[in-house]
Amino acid sequence: MRTLKRYTQTWPLDRPFVIARGASTSIDVIRVEIHQDGHVGTGESKPTPRYGHSVESVLEDIDEVSLAIEQGIDRQALLERLPAGPARNALDCALWSLECALEGVTPTARLGPPIGQEIVTAHTISIASPEDMAEAARKELAQGARLLKIKLNDEQVVERVHAVREAAPDVRLIIDANEAWAPEHVEQYCYALASLNVEMIEQPLPAGDDAMLADFSHPVSLCADESCHTRADVAHLKGRYEMINIKLDKSGGLTEALAMVEAAHEHGMAIMVGCMLGTSMAMRAALPVAARASIVDLDGPIWLSDDDTPALDYRNGWVRETRSP
Ligand SMILES: [Mg+2]
Structure with a gap:
């Protein structure tokens, strides 16, 4: 049985980051943990307003598939369930990380x-x-x-x-x-x-x-x-x-x-x-x-x-x- 946790974090920058679209002094990220059999897979994403994403929209997208994730869908099935974007990123990376942890390796080892x-x-x-x-x-x-x-x-x-x-x-x-x-x-x-x-x-x-x-x-x-x-x-x-x-x-x-x-x-x-x-x-x-x-x-x-x-x-x-x- 899997359990999914998701939470947000705010990280201050140590100097302003200025690009053509504007400046930022901190970033908000969303983290996902998927727990199974004593192992945990982790993923992190960052919403970008340029693409219509916010912390709230990413959390909603994650919640939409949380039951399916807990019931065991794999990465390929996730591609069908969520559009490209930060919510799917955090979940896909957490699934990679969990899949590899269950095999005793890391994604980079593979x-x-x-x-x-x-x-x-x-x-x-x-x-x-x-x-x-x-x-x-x-x-x-x-x-x-x-x-x-x-x-x-x-x-x-x-x-x-x-x-x-x-x-x-x-x-x-x-x-x-x-x-x-x-x-x-x-x-x-x-x-x-x-x-x-x-x-x-x-x-x-x-x-x-x-x-x-x-x-x-x-x-x-x-x-x-x-x-x-x-x-x-x-x-x-x-x-x-x-x-x-x-x-x-x-x-x-x-x-x-x-x-x-x-x-x-x-x-x-x-x-x-x-x-x-x-x-x-x-x-x-x-x-x-x-x-x-x-x-x-x-x-x-x-x-x-x-x-x-x-x-x-x-x-x-x-x-x-x-x-x-
Ligand atoms: Mg660029």
């Missing part, structure tokens, strides 16, 4: 990466003045960052990236515009940022309004984030983007995320794995996708004042799993 493998993760620079972003970049470099992700809106695009590039001449740079660029600016920004040795640009245009990306040859790889939630989205993104950003809160869990990896590879597209911020519990669940990704952006816990899951170690610009309970 799917990779190996315990202790160092995976370079992006460190995010949030939106501020060019000078402040350059200063933030210097701080991240001092902590060992090897890959910086610069958040942008449609203002001071080249100035901001130029300032960070001057502060960090040798580091790998990627950009996230979070849908904020005007269509008439995209091509010129792409060429200007290519000359600053930017290696990838995430979601320049609004999801659903990105068809023009197929109209010019990209000097920098483009990555679909807000435009790509599940495997069903992948085929029509080919030609507009070279890469997709898989986040478990969008895909609705690891099961769908692994299917997205296959779909992307079938279409010749590369994989990025990202996060909506969150504790190490949520990042650890995404590690099997990180093992299959060419860009990893799982720096959520670095933004928190505190983190209660000591299974991950962040230092020198990488993340690694440190133990296998």
